[in-house]
Amino acid sequence: MKKSPTKARLFLIRTDIPRKWYWIGTILSFVFVLLVWQVMSSFHIVQTTFLPSPEFVFNTFIQLITSTDYWADIGISFYRVFMGFLLAAIIGVPLGILAGTFKITESLIIPLSEFIRYMPAPAFIPLIMVWAGIGETAKILIIFIGSFFQLIIMVADDTKAVNEDLIHASYTLGANRRMALIRVILPAVLPRLFSTLRLIMGWAWTYLVVAELVAADSGLGYSIMKAQRFMNTDVIFVGILVIGLLGLIIDRLFVVLNRVLFPWSEGGK
Known part of the structure; x- marks a missing residue:
């Protein structure tokens, strides 16, 4: 019995599939994680105590998301991530x-950037506190x-990829x-550059909790660390999920803007 043309295409290497099947795969992956949980x-x-149920975490999410204090934490965390990302860009x-x-x-910038990018950002915390205080x-x-250093290397690679x-x-x-x-290199590199900035924004969010270890009294990272001290794992899960949702929303905005600004390029799924 022959397979249908659509099913036959699903597992072809680097072949587009119908949007319906793409969304089915996306939904199934989330459902699978929730079922395992x-x-x-x-x-x-x-x-x-260590793994609260999804229902309990959802109730905690509703409780926190209706609190003005939690929205203030979201706002200050977004500000810190955006400013760090903007400065790097x-x-x-x-x-x-x-x-x-x-x-x-390249000889002046890339070797030094390659060297520094392997240094973990948390290792700079003592120096940063000495240089910039705890604000x-x-x-x-x-x-x-x-x-910053990851961005330099990726943008350099994007520029070298121009025909x-x-x-x-x-x-x-x-x-x-x-x-x-x-007139040639900059316009040609812009679509790739936009995709690179999208990836770097994701990395910026991953450093949020580390950044808020520096004498913070607000922010999502701070709320996660405070919840850890009192073993409020439901609050920890909510903080992680909120960071993930914010990152996903920003990522989708980058994709939409990429398609609008550069319709001739591949803007991602």
Whole structure:
């Protein structure tokens, strides 16, 4: 018996599938995780102190999300992540483009960035506290350090991926180096750059809890750490889920903007 054409396409390498099947796969993955969680909680495979049931976590989520204090924590965490990301983008994107365009700039920037990016951002906390104190600047700097050096290297790679034929064609048409950079390389790199910024934003959120270890008295990371001290694992789960939801919303916004601004490129699923 022959398989239907649609089912035959589902497992072809790098072949698009109908949007309906894509959403079915997405929903099934979430349902599977929830079922495993429910089973482990219902049969006490893990103690409820450490793994509360999905219903209990959902009730805690409703309770917290209706609190103005929790929205204040969400707001300050979003501010810290956005400012750290923005600072990294403002400095890192131009440096990455220059490093991907000129070999001399690459020699000055990339080896040092490769070296520093393997240093864990939490290791800089004592130095940051000495340099910037324990205020908002310190928290933003931790997110900045965690994102900045990765961003430079990825932007440089995006710039190097621009087709050299385009650059040579611009020279043939009379462009100089400045014109080739501004009118050829920059427009060509923008779709890839937008996707890279989307990935870096995700990394910025992963450094949030680390950043809020620095004498914080507010924020989602702080609420998670405070809940840990009192073994309120339901609050910990809610904090993790809220960070995940915020990250997912921002990620989808990046995808939509990518499709709107660069309709000729692949903006992701």
